[in-house]
Amino acid sequence: MATATRPNTTTYELKLALPLALFFCAFFLAPLAILFFVSLHTDPSMSKMGVAQYWKFLSDPFSIGVLLRTLWIGVEVSVLCLLLGLPMAWIYMRASGWMQSVLMLVVLLPLLTSVVVRTFAWIVILGRQGIVNSTLFALGFIETPLRLLYTESGMIVALAQVQMPLMVLPLVTALSRLDPNLLDASAALGAGQWRTFSKVVLPLTLPGIIAGCLLTYAASITAFITQTLVGGGQMLFMPMYIYQQSSTLNNWPFAAAISIIFLCAVLAVVSLFNALGRLSSGYTHS
Template identity: 55%
Template structure:
């Protein structure tokens, strides 16, 4: 049997997956590009006017900037919470690790709608947070936690935390514990050990988790819509409004492509910077 025939046989099991990728991603992407090039919602005339319309519209640019900022803020919050959780996991015994694994994976095992409605109950005017604060006398009146930027960041942080915690845990478990012990033996305190030993060596896991969280939070249409409400307009809801509400399909297609390119561009840029930082550490 020739090498070419053997190669074809090895690639044969991947053909169904490749066909699914073409049907579910490539063809819709081509359709979006074609629709975005129409000048009017009636699909008359071909022109890149929809992209120029976006670039000339301060509101659209602000919506894109807010969406990117939301993804970055949620990624930063999950990073701050993920490291202590990962450190506790790495220092725990078998039974506690099993319990922590279940708690970390629990958000991924429940529906996004269920998790989002739970946060609506928690953050609502008569929700758990307001009721507790009022009963303790810490607040004079219910605070507006729901349909606010802070409430949205908080909900997305809890929902996306597993995407950050799991890569961090994996990086910490692969870390040689003798390195931290050696640093402590040389007189370094816990904070110095963390920032000079643990953090640099687990940075690839942190960046991988940050990329996952950023992409998931920026595109979380259900949570953004239900927790953010109509007061916070972000790209997923903006695209929905233009397509289903205004019926401006060319502009909605252009928004989708611009948003996709922005997310991919940011993820690629952060990934490239992380590789450069990792190479610098290895060179040092």
């Protein structure tokens, strides 16, 4: 090729990435290797090697339950975010200039507001004297305050709000790449709004949907603050499980093994999403 013989002026040498690559090797990959090494010890004093910690986790129905529940809340939050986020992105694309700015501010603000602040808001909303209970009470629907805080559904809604921007932003990108002529063509050929949406819009925005789901999923299963403050002590999820075992009980090998299992589970889900993403982008380009 002609470009190969020309002196290269538009790309930079790969060695510029060396400092960050070394930094990642020293402070990201090496810690993960040590985490794995620690997990291969059978007792908290780390005197003997073995896979006992993994066996302890995988043979314990309680631990497996914690893992599955954690992976499941990610699914629930992603579905809720998609259900509300897709119409939001759809309306955003149709809004006029100033309304787009307002909507973008509304989407970006939660993304940049501290997660403790966002979670704190839900404590105020869902609490015994919170906005939901006082409204229901004023309307005469309830006599005594409902317990909304420390329930799974309360936590799912709070997590969905906290992670919503991560869903809406990729969807807006995907929808903005959609050729509006396709929608007109679909309408001209007699398809109704629903049919156009399900047969044209959805398939073509699939890469954005998958990207959004991946981000909300990964963020919600590790959302330690929201899980502990809105979910409360009744429900245990993987992040708190790791924290309890390492900091409260000082059982480093078991905490390390839980972390490795959690990492592997997340990696499996991420690769599944990536495979789906590749399939879907092949579909949209063909």
